Amino acid sequence: MNLPAQRAASFQPRYTPNGTEQDGELLEISLGPQHPSTHGVFRMDATLDGEQVVKLKPVCGYLHRNHEKIAEGASYLAAMPYTDRLDYFCSLTSNWAYALTVEKLAGLAVPERAEYLRIITAELTRVQNHACVCGFLLQDMGALGTPLMYAFREREKVLDLFESLTGARMMCNYLRFGGCRNDAPAGWLDAVSQLVASFPQFLDEFEALLTTNEILLARTQGIGPLTPELAINAGLTGPLLRAAGVNYDLRKVDRYGFYDRFEFRIPLGDHGDVYDRYMIRVLEMRESLKILEQALKSIPTGPVMDPKAKLRGFRPKAGEAYGRLESPKGELGFYLISDGGPNPYRYRIRPPSFINLTLLEDMCLGRPLADVVVILGSIDIVMGEVDR
Amino acid sequence: MKSLAQLKSEIEAAVTGARLEILPNPAVPAQSSLRVDPAQASAVARFLRDTPQLQFDFCSNVTGVDWPERTEKVKLKQVVDGAEQEIEETRSSLGFLEVVYHLYSVALKDGPLILRQRTVNRSDDCRVASLTPIWRSCEFQEREVFDLFGVQFTDHPDLRRILMWDGFVDHPMRKDYVEPDDYEYEPTPHDEVLERAQQHYPTQEAST
Numbered sequence: 001m002n003l004p005a006q007r008a009a010s011f012q013p014r015y016t017p018n019g020t021e022q023d024g025e026l027l028e029i030s031l032g033p034q035h036p037s038t039h040g041v042f043r044m045d046a047t048l049d050g051e052q053v054v055k056l057k058p059v060c061g062y063l064h065r066n067h068e069k070i071a072e073g074a075s076y077l078a079a080m081p082y083t084d085r086l087d088y089f090c091s092l093t094s095n096w097a098y099a100l101t102v103e104k105l106a107g108l109a110v111p112e113r114a115e116y117l118r119i120i121t122a123e124l125t126r127v128q129n130h131a132c133v134c135g136f137l138l139q140d141m142g143a144l145g146t147p148l149m150y151a152f153r154e155r156e157k158v159l160d161l162f163e164s165l166t167g168a169r170m171m172c173n174y175l176r177f178g179g180c181r182n183d184a185p186a187g188w189l190d191a192v193s194q195l196v197a198s199f200p201q202f203l204d205e206f207e208a209l210l211t212t213n214e215i216l217l218a219r220t221q222g223i224g225p226l227t228p229e230l231a232i233n234a235g236l237t238g239p240l241l242r243a244a245g246v247n248y249d250l251r252k253v254d255r256y257g258f259y260d261r262f263e264f265r266i267p268l269g270d271h272g273d274v275y276d277r278y279m280i281r282v283l284e285m286r287e288s289l290k291i292l293e294q295a296l297k298s299i300p301t302g303p304v305m306d307p308k309a310k311l312r313g314f315r316p317k318a319g320e321a322y323g324r325l326e327s328p329k330g331e332l333g334f335y336l337i338s339d340g341g342p343n344p345y346r347y348r349i350r351p352p353s354f355i356n357l358t359l360l361e362d363m364c365l366g367r368p369l370a371d372v373v374v375i376l377g378s379i380d381i382v383m384g385e386v387d388r
Numbered sequence: 389m390k391s392l393a394q395l396k397s398e399i400e401a402a403v404t405g406a407r408l409e410i411l412p413n414p415a416v417p418a419q420s421s422l423r424v425d426p427a428q429a430s431a432v433a434r435f436l437r438d439t440p441q442l443q444f445d446f447c448s449n450v451t452g453v454d455w456p457e458r459t460e461k462v463k464l465k466q467v468v469d470g471a472e473q474e475i476e477e478t479r480s481s482l483g484f485l486e487v488v489y490h491l492y493s494v495a496l497k498d499g500p501l502i503l504r505q506r507t508v509n510r511s512d513d514c515r516v517a518s519l520t521p522i523w524r525s526c527e528f529q530e531r532e533v534f535d536l537f538g539v540q541f542t543d544h545p546d547l548r549r550i551l552m553w554d555g556f557v558d559h560p561m562r563k564d565y566v567e568p569d570d571y572e573y574e575p576t577p578h579d580e581v582l583e584r585a586q587q588h589y590p591t592q593e594a595s596t
Contacts, residue, residue, distance in 0.1 A: 061551040066536075066560055105415050232445050232494050235525020248494050319415020322449065322490055322500060333449050335488070338415065350449040350490075358528055387551060 026054065029369070033062050037140050037373040040383030044360075044372065051368040056361045060354075063387035071347040076102055076177070076314050079347065084171040086349065087385040089129050092121040092162070093327040095175040100256060101323030101334035102177045106316035109306050114179040115258050116299040120192060121165070121174065122257075122325075123288040123295070127199065128158040129328035130239075130281040130288075131206075133380045137278060138210065140377035141219050147210060154202050157195055164188060178309025189296060196292045203285060211282070220275035224363035224375040227272065234358045238330025239280045240379065244272035250326035257325075262294045274378040315342050329353045329380055349388060353381040392420055395442075395501070402439075403431045411504065421488070421502035429505050429517040430543070436491065436501070437522055444501055447523035449490040450530055452537035454562045456510065457483040483510045485539050489519065489526075507539060510562075518544035536561035 032043035041062035047055035067086070071079035083098045084091035096118050103110065110118075135151030159169040165184055166172040174181055210216055226236070231244040241248055249266045251259040267283035269276030318340045324333035330352030337346035356379050364372045390398075396408045399422075409423040424432050436444040459480040466475050485507045492499030505516040518541035520526045530541045531550040538559035541547055549556065558565055569588060577585040 061549075061553065064551045068536075069561060107415075230524075233524050234527075235447060235523065246494060253497050317415060319413050320419065321416045322419060322502070324448070331448060333490070335449060335451055335490070337453065346451075346453050348449070348451040350451075355525055355528060358524060 031372070032059075037376065039136070039376070039381055040386075042381065042383055042386070044376075046364075046369065046372065048369060053364045053367055053369060053372060056364045056372065058357050058360055060357075060383070060386050063383045065388070067388040068347050068349065072344055075342050076316070076344060077311060079344075080175070081171065081173045084173055085384055086351070086388065087327065087329060087332075087353070087382045088170055089132065089382055090125045090328050091170060091172045092118075092125045092174060093325065093332065095172065096122055097323065097325050097327065097332045098334050099175040099177055100325060101321055101336055102316070104323045105319065105321035105336050105338060106177065106314075108178040108309055111179055111303050111306060112258075112300050113183075113302045114304045116295055117180050117184065117304065118175065119257050119259070119262075119295050120292060120299070121162070121172075123292050124158050124161065124192070126288045126328045127285050127292075128155040129380075130285050131155060131202075133328075133377075134206070134210070134278055134281055137274075137374070137377040138216070140373050141215065143215070147206070150202070150206060150209075154199070161188070161192060161195065164191070176305065176309070176311065177314065178306035180304045183304045189299065192292070193296050196289055196296065199289055200286070203282065207282060211279070216278075217275065219371075219374055220278060220378075221273060222271070223274045223367070223371050224378065225271055225273045226359065226363065230359070230362070231272065235355045236330070236359060237352050237356070238326070238328070238380075239277055239284065240330065240356055242266065243269035243276035243280045245270050250324060250331060254324070259291075261298075262291045264288075264290050274374055277378045313342070315340060320346075324350065327352060329382070329385070330356060349385075351385045351388060353379070354386040354388075357381065357386065392422060396422060399432055399435060402435050403428055406432055408432075419500060419502060421504050423504045423506065426505050426507075426516040426542075429503075430519060430522065433489075433503070433519050433522045436503075443493045443495045444491040444499070446492045446494045446499075447489055447519065447525050448492050448500070449488075450519075450526050450533060451488050452533040452539055452561065453486040453488060454510070454537060455484055455486060456563050457481065484508065485510055485514055485537055487516050487530075487533055487539055514538055515540045515542055517542055518547075520544050535559070538562065 027048045029046045029048060030043060031046055032038040033041040043059040045057045045059060046053055067082055071082060080095060080098060083094040086094045131151040131154055135148035138147040162172055163169045165188055166174040226244045228244045228246045231241050232246060245268050247266055247268055250256070252266060264287045267280050267287065269280055316338045318338055320337040322333060322335045324331050331350065332352055333350030335348040335350065336344050339345040360376065360379065363375050392410050396410060399408060400406050406428040407425055411421045411423055413420045436442050457480060459478055462477050462479055464475050464477055465472055487505045489503040491501040491503060507514045507516055516539055518526065518530055520530055521543060528550060530544055531548060533539050534541060534547055535549040535551055536559055552560070569584070574581055574585070
């Protein structure tokens with residue numbers, strides 16, 4: 001019989017052997033896939049020594065549906081709605097990256113008004129994405145509700161504009177090869193102007209609440225710093241790269257669309273930590289508003305589709321093309337190989353938020369577990385794009 | 389940027405034993421690519437990254453392409469016994485897997501330079517050199533190519549599946565991948581559903 005007293009008497013305590021570096025045992029924690037701070041179904045296998053992270057392996061693929069294979073079995077145009085589902089926060093920039101690559105592959109021209117509409121929708125997308133990321137970052141730090149809901153209130157105004165232009169709030173499916181699907185409805189551009197005029201007020205309020213907030217400073221400054229050399233070598237792009245102080249924005253480097261017609265600056269950080277990433281996003285929103293103001297003033301009238309563009313029976317000649325643009329998350333690229341058939345022979349997406357995860361472990365090593373959540377929040381991942 | 393032919397001769401002069409081939413791209417001539425042998429790939433990549441005039445410090449995109457075996461019938465004209473005859477000949481080309489790297493230079497705002505490596509075949513020798521030691525950005529992307537195409541990267545520090553789960557056996561992005569039948573159980577199958585049920589559970593059908 002195993003009575004409690006007998007069991008206690010026979011209990012042999014186990015000790016870790018003397019002379020080892022670690023006094024206790026390592027603790028393995030699986031964070032996710034269902035965890036509010038992982039921004040979707042994403043898992044991190046973390047190993048902790050006390051409070052410190054000594055190993056952290058990201059595990060993804062829970063949302064994998066092999067988007068690339070689906071697109072290789074469909075016509076070029078039929079893949080366009082699927083690109084909405086990649087980064088469901090920024091469907092219009094995903095549309096544009098795909099349209100840009102197909103236009104490069106087939107040598108199609110885009111009318112001037114359509115290019116302006118693309119820039120306006122892309123910059124609106126950037127503004128609402130960055131506002132929400134800052135809100136989510138604060139949410140991850142425990143500021144439940146207020147910052148995120150303020151950001152969502154502004155995002156809703158942008159989504160209303162998307163709905164009246166494209167018919168959908170998030171799954172816009174708006175661009176076509178050689179232009180845009182439809183012209184802006186009457187009064188739409190005025191509504192955008194109103195939003196652009198009122199947005200700085202929101203940003204001022206948002207910054208007054210947060211930028212010098214003691215808790216935000218304590219939780220973000222000096223957390224997860226990156227050197228410029230490592231950031232470039234690991235292929236980080238977007239606000240993460242610029243927060244590390246690297247002046248590399250594809251709107252300036254590749255000058256796709258008509259970005260060379262507008263005046264705007266590229267904000268750069270100098271520590272590469274989480275606070276810089278937050279600040280870069282706030283400053284980029286202000287620059288995007290400048291681009292929007294200029295674009296709304298100078299948008300020409302005219303057609304929005306190239307009359308020579310073919311929607312049905314579209315077969316680009318054999319060859320390949322790699323096109324990329326600056327999406328709110330970073331460099332979003334598409335790589336297409338055509339064999340002259342109606343569907344792409346190879347269709348590949350270069351997902352920025354997937355590649356930005358490369359350095360997650362490096363940034364988290366030696367930090368307490370609570371910082372892992374903040375660092376992940378500052379990377380800005382969307383699982384629809386990471387897993388494809 | 390220098391022309392590909394210039395770049396090719398420079399690399400061949402600097403890296404011993406490197407043999408490169410220029411693969412033209414008819415659709416976008418500026419994006420033609422250089423094919424490099426897996427044996428010298430890592431030396432060539434190091435040269436491209438570290439030479440001050442080139443500085444390809446940023447490997448943007450890594451992806452695989454599957455080129456399965458092809459047999460095509462070619463009509464040839466041949467002179468047999470003084471008379472011209474048309475002879476049909478079947479030519480088959482060996483399949484291979486290809487890994488494509490898109491390189492840019494952040495320092496010089498230059499690019500893209502496209503590197504390609506090819507495997508010997510698609511079945512038992514799918515090895516190419518991993519470029520992760522040169523560019524960290526290849527780490528996850530090469531894992532993805534390994535996962536979805538089955539390319540073995542030698543010298544990759546952590547070659548595991550990344551999108552599919554560990555117990556998965558095939559490589560879904562290959563052109564000859566066969567999807568599993570996604571038969572869903574129905575209590576009263578009929579017509580074509582019954583047919584699929586019989587294919588799916590042949591032994592069970594035989595016993596009842």
